[in-house]
Amino acid sequence: MNKIEHIGIAVKDMQAAKNIYELLLNTVVYKTEEVPSEGVKTAFLQSGPNKIELLEATSADSPIAKFLEKKGEGIHHIAFDVDDIVAEMARLKEAGFVLLNDKPKRGADNKLVCFVHPKSAGGVLVELCQEARAPQPLKGEQKG
Numbered sequence: 001m002n003k004i005e006h007i008g009i010a011v012k013d014m015q016a017a018k019n020i021y022e023l024l025l026n027t028v029v030y031k032t033e034e035v036p037s038e039g040v041k042t043a044f045l046q047s048g049p050n051k052i053e054l055l056e057a058t059s060a061d062s063p064i065a066k067f068l069e070k071k072g073e074g075i076h077h078i079a080f081d082v083d084d085i086v087a088e089m090a091r092l093k094e095a096g097f098v099l100l101n102d103k104p105k106r107g108a109d110n111k112l113v114c115f116v117h118p119k120s121a122g123g124v125l126v127e128l129c130q131e132a133r134a135p136q137p138l139k140g141e142q143k144g
């Protein structure tokens, strides 16, 4: 685990949350991205070396919708940057942590991600993030 990659915050109304966090952090959202597979719309803000990920549900069965129903708006998860997500997943699984996906999956902001069940991590939903590397050209393939 290299560093905190982002803090995920569940919000009901993305525009209202953007207004609050842009004012609070004195910066502007640098990226918005929908992740249909997660049923979320995300917006990212950078504050120094730290990133905030605002998350709004895009479907009723989204993990964010369920979280908001149960707990209301607030911190949803902590994401950590890792160099090798497959190796980290194997290490954590070996150590007895419950992983919520058995293979890395596509996240936002060009990441491969995996989640650790909050019950395994002291009540905190933890996300592992590895920068998704561009596919390497096949040997002999012309670079575009």
Ligand SMILES: CC[C@H](C(=O)O)C(=O)SCCNC(=O)CCNC(=O)[C@H](O)C(C)(C)COP(=O)(O)OP(=O)(O)OC[C@H]1O[C@@H](n2cnc3c(N)ncnc32)[C@H](O)[C@@H]1OP(=O)(O)O
Pocket: 008, 035, 038, 040, 042, 053, 055, 063, 064, 066, 067, 070, 076, 077, 079, 100, 106, 107, 108, 109, 111, 113, 115, 117, 118, 119, 123, 124, 125, 127
């Ligand atoms: C990937 C795109 C983007 C990115 O960064 O790239 C994202 O971060 S997307 C973020 C949204 N996606 C996810 O959260 C995927 C992983 N989450 C899940 O699989 C579920 O949300 C899960 C398993 C954490 C909870 O599932 P569910 O809500 O269906 O179960 P329960 O409500 O029964 O919860 C079980 C138990 O866990 C507690 N809980 C739930 N969510 C959280 C949370 N975010 N932090 C801490 N604890 C959480 C919940 O209260 C239950 O505990 P209990 O004591 O039984 O009440």
Ligand SMILES: [Co+2]
Pocket: 006, 008, 053, 077, 079, 127
């Ligand atoms: Co996240």
